[in-house]
Amino acid sequence: MINFNYLRVSTTKGAVDAIVRDSAAQWIAGGTNLIDLMKKGVMSPQKLVDINNLPLKEIKKEGNKLVIGALALNSAVADNELVRKEQPLLSLALQAGASAQLRNMATVGGNMMQRTRCPYFYNPDMPCNKREPGTGCGALKGFNRMHAIFGASDKCIAVHPSDMSIALVALDSTVLVSGPKGDRRIPFQNFHRLPGDLPQKDNTLERGELIVAVEIPDNKLNKNVHYLKVRDRASYAFALVSVAAAVDLQGDTIKDVRLAMGGVAHKPWRLMEAELFLKGKPASEANFREAAALAMKDAKGYGHNNFKLKLAPNTLVEALKTATGKG
Amino acid sequence: MAKKDSGKDRLDENELNKGRRNFLKQSSVLTALAVTPTALVKAAEEGLDEKAAGYFEKMALSIEINGVNHNLSIEPRTTLLDLMREQLALTGTKKGCDHGQCGACTVHVDGNRVLSCLTLGVMMQGKKITTIEGLADGDKLHPMQEAFIKHDGFQCGYCTPGQIMSGIACIREGHANSDEEIREYMSGNICRCGAYPNIVKAIADVKKGGQKL
Numbered sequence: 001m002i003n004f005n006y007l008r009v010s011t012t013k014g015a016v017d018a019i020v021r022d023s024a025a026q027w028i029a030g031g032t033n034l035i036d037l038m039k040k041g042v043m044s045p046q047k048l049v050d051i052n053n054l055p056l057k058e059i060k061k062e063g064n065k066l067v068i069g070a071l072a073l074n075s076a077v078a079d080n081e082l083v084r085k086e087q088p089l090l091s092l093a094l095q096a097g098a099s100a101q102l103r104n105m106a107t108v109g110g111n112m113m114q115r116t117r118c119p120y121f122y123n124p125d126m127p128c129n130k131r132e133p134g135t136g137c138g139a140l141k142g143f144n145r146m147h148a149i150f151g152a153s154d155k156c157i158a159v160h161p162s163d164m165s166i167a168l169v170a171l172d173s174t175v176l177v178s179g180p181k182g183d184r185r186i187p188f189q190n191f192h193r194l195p196g197d198l199p200q201k202d203n204t205l206e207r208g209e210l211i212v213a214v215e216i217p218d219n220k221l222n223k224n225v226h227y228l229k230v231r232d233r234a235s236y237a238f239a240l241v242s243v244a245a246a247v248d249l250q251g252d253t254i255k256d257v258r259l260a261m262g263g264v265a266h267k268p269w270r271l272m273e274a275e276l277f278l279k280g281k282p283a284s285e286a287n288f289r290e291a292a293a294l295a296m297k298d299a300k301g302y303g304h305n306n307f308k309l310k311l312a313p314n315t316l317v318e319a320l321k322t323a324t325g326k327g
Numbered sequence: 328m329a330k331k332d333s334g335k336d337r338l339d340e341n342e343l344n345k346g347r348r349n350f351l352k353q354s355s356v357l358t359a360l361a362v363t364p365t366a367l368v369k370a371a372e373e374g375l376d377e378k379a380a381g382y383f384e385k386m387a388l389s390i391e392i393n394g395v396n397h398n399l400s401i402e403p404r405t406t407l408l409d410l411m412r413e414q415l416a417l418t419g420t421k422k423g424c425d426h427g428q429c430g431a432c433t434v435h436v437d438g439n440r441v442l443s444c445l446t447l448g449v450m451m452q453g454k455k456i457t458t459i460e461g462l463a464d465g466d467k468l469h470p471m472q473e474a475f476i477k478h479d480g481f482q483c484g485y486c487t488p489g490q491i492m493s494g495i496a497c498i499r500e501g502h503a504n505s506d507e508e509i510r511e512y513m514s515g516n517i518c519r520c521g522a523y524p525n526i527v528k529a530i531a532d533v534k535k536g537g538q539k540l
Contacts, residue, residue, distance in 0.1 A: 006386060006403035006449050028450075035406070035445045036426050048403065050450055075439075079500075099515020100500070101430060101493065104439045105446070235514035 001038050005047035010054065012178050012210060018049045020180050020208040027051050027210065029071060030106040032098075033114040041124050042115075042131055056109075056212055059083065064218040070109030070211040074164065075100065077108060087216055089246050092227035093167035099236045109211035112165055112175070112191065115202065116158035116266075117238055118147070129155045130199040137199075145304040146238065149312065150265040156199030157302055159263055160192055161238050167227060169268035170244040170260035173216045179209035188214070192267030199266070221246035221258060226323035229262070230315050239263035241312045243319035247283070252326065254278045254287075259295070259320075264312060271295045274316070285317065285327035292316040386449050392417065393461030401448045408432045408443035411458065419459040419488050423517070430516035433489040433496075434458050440496035442515075459488035462495075470538050471495050474529035482520035490516045494530040495540050503534040 007025075009015045019025050024046035028034055037043040056069040059080050066086055068077055077083055078094035098106065120126045120138035127136040139147050139157050147157040165188075173188040192203050205211075224247040231237040242262035248255040257278050259271040274291040281287045292313035301309050321327045385400040392411065401410055408425075411417040411434075423431030425444045432444040435457040462469035471491050474480070481487045493516045497503045502512035509527050518526065533540070 001404045003402060003404050006447075008452075028447075031447060031450070032427055032442070032445050035447065038404075039426065048447075052450065075500075099430065100497065100502070100512050101433055101440050101442045101515045102427060102445075105441050235511050 001035075002041075002044050004038075004045060006050065007047060008050045008053060012054060012056075012212060015049060015051045015054060015210055016178060016180055016208050018047075019210075022047055023207075025049055029110040030073070031110075032102050032106045033110065037115060037122075040122055042122060051210070062215075066216045066218070068108055068214045068216070070213055071107045074098070074103040074106045074108065074111060077164075078103065086218065086222055087167075087171060088222055089171060089225040089227060089244055090164065090167045090216070092225065093163045093242075093244055096227055096229040096239075096242070097163035108164070108214055111162050112168075112211065112214075113203070114162060117161045118158040119143070121158060130158060130195075130202075133198075133200050140302065143304060144302045146240070146263070147302055147305050148265050149299045149301055149305060149308045150261075150269050151194040152266065152300070152302075153195045153197065153199070155197055156195035156266065158195070158199070159265060160202070160267055161263075162268065163227070163229065163239065163242060163262060165192070165268040166242055166244045166260045166262035168214060168216070169270050170246060170258040171216050171221070172219060172258070173214050175211055176213040176215060177205065177209045178212050179206060183212075184209070185215075188268075189270055195266045202266075219246075219256075219258070221248055221256065224249045224323045224325070226319050228315055228319040228322065230311060241308055241315045243315045245316075245319040245323040247320070247323050249283060249324055249326075252282045252284075254281055254283050254324075259291075259316065261295070261312060261316070264299075264308065271316070273297070278320075283320070283324040283326035285321065288317045288320040288327055289313075291320070388448055388452055390448070390451050390454060390456060392456040393458060399448075403447065403449050405448045406444055407434070407446040407448050407451055407456070410448040411443065411456075417458055417460055421485055421488055423486065423489075428517070429486070429489075430493060431486050431489040433492040433516065435492060435496065438499070440493050457492075459491060462491070469495070470533050470536060470540070471529070474533045475526070478525045478529040478532060479522075480525040480529040481518075481522050486516060486518045486520075490518065490526055494526070494533070497530060498534050498540055503530055506531060509534075 007018055009018055026045035028048045028050050056071040058069045059072055060067055074094050078091045084091045118139055120128045121130050126138045129137050137156055148159050169188045175186040175188055175191050177184050226245050229239050229242040231239055239262045244260045246258045257275050259275050261269040274295040277291045277294050296313050299309055385402055388399045388401050390397050408422055411420055420434055420443055421431040423429035427442050427445040432442055433440050434443045436454050471494050497512045503509050506527050509530050
């Protein structure tokens with residue numbers, strides 16, 4: 001690893017100032033992704049600004065919203081009584097991610113900010129538009145088994161690896177950020193972005209904007225939920241495809257539903273059209289299948305990942321069956 | 328990290344560009360070195376929070392490892408794992424992948440299991456670390472160490488310190504209530520000898536014993 005400056009800050013303002021005044025500086029929280037990337041030579045910030053002393057660890061109710069501090073650990077959120085009771089989908093998604101050790105280190109903000117695990121991004125000897133804009137996408141015609149089937153561009157077909165974010169996008173969360181121009185609220189759906197012509201930009205944060213919390217509204221979707229993650233081994237692997245499903249079930253009827261997919265796009269992939277189709281309909285396998293077909297409408301395989309075109313709808317149907325106990 | 332030798336036998340344009348990029352990276356490090364003291368002085372003048380360390384400058388670190396206080400001076404890039412193994416001769420904690428994928432480097436920080444290979448030493452200011460060397464009470468082994476011997480929970484033994492540290496935490500966290508749960512919550516510790524069935528038995532046995540860990 002190259003050497004770097006190290007600065008420890010204790011206030012949000014101090015954290016923001018330190019990044020604004022130094023273009024080669026970067027925040028570090030849990031460090032589980034950043035330190036790995038620095039060891040590989042993929043990222044090389046000249047200064048690390050340690051934000052772990054900021055008072056952003058709290059998990060609390062504010063009105064009927066659940067507010068989770070950006071520095072709350074993934075394990076602390078997954079095991080939190082309030083989260084398990086009111087937003088069990090988030091707890092399930094977090095438990096499906098990484099390992100117990102990594103969840104003890106990784107923060108909520110850092111989880112959202114983690115980079116893709118595309119092997120071309122991870123190898124500085126390979127072309128990658130995300131790592132070095134203009135060098136091309138190695139995955140497009142290369143080994144792309146793990147890659148996107150939705151919303152990709154010819155510049156980048158990487159996927160976002162977070163499980164937590166799949167639950168958060170499904171639950172209509174909002175990201176609270178603080179920056180040089182003040183505070184801002186970003187709907188979770190608009191936080192991560194599609195690659196387009198700027199795959200180097202993973203999200204819509206501006207330089208110096210720090211995630212301070214995530215807010216989840218009380219959507220009454222805490223009974224019939226499931227997070228189904230399909231991967232190459234039973235635990236501790238990134239998703240090939242994952243589905244977050246939360247259903248408000250009244251008898252056999254789907255009164256309300258939230259669906260999102262992971263492992264399929266450059267951002268957590270919300271399935272609005274499938275949700276709209278299912279609302280008001282009976283929970284049945286036939287309806288789940290039809291919703292899945294709608295969800296897959298714009299999907300596109302790149303060769304090695306063509307299997308996801310079948311795996312994704314099947315995973316969606318299974319997740320809905322488990323969440324509702326029907327079909 | 329050391330610059331990669333980019334394949335002398337296929338020196339195409341890309342490689343030349345890469346060489347150029349690496350040269351630029353190295354020169355920017357030197358430039359930064361030259362400007363750092365001013366930046367630090369400026370930071371101090373403006374009261375910019377507490378601690379800053381410059382390039383190649385070592386930082387003071389107070390850390391407690393296995394009940395022993397250490398006042399050290401380390402480079403910001405030194406991981407907790409390298410600090411323990413290279414500077415403090417605590418080689419019980421193993422370096423497997425060095426990238427957070429195998430769990431061999433698992434230690435406890437303030438009682439919680441973490442990966443020491445992805446932890447910067449400077450970020451451990453004031454923390455209490457427990458490693459495999461800190462478990463036994465003199466000649467009396469920790470119950471988890473005893474259980475690994477009793478159940479033959481290892482072959483080559485390289486992953487064992489990490490497995491034991493993780494197993495203790497797994498019980499403390501309340502995630503050792505069934506074999507299935509133990510397997511899920513121990514999935515961050517890879518054993519290439521495949522001693523998993525006996526590792527699960529060892530952890531389940533300690534859990535059943537009900538000792539306070």
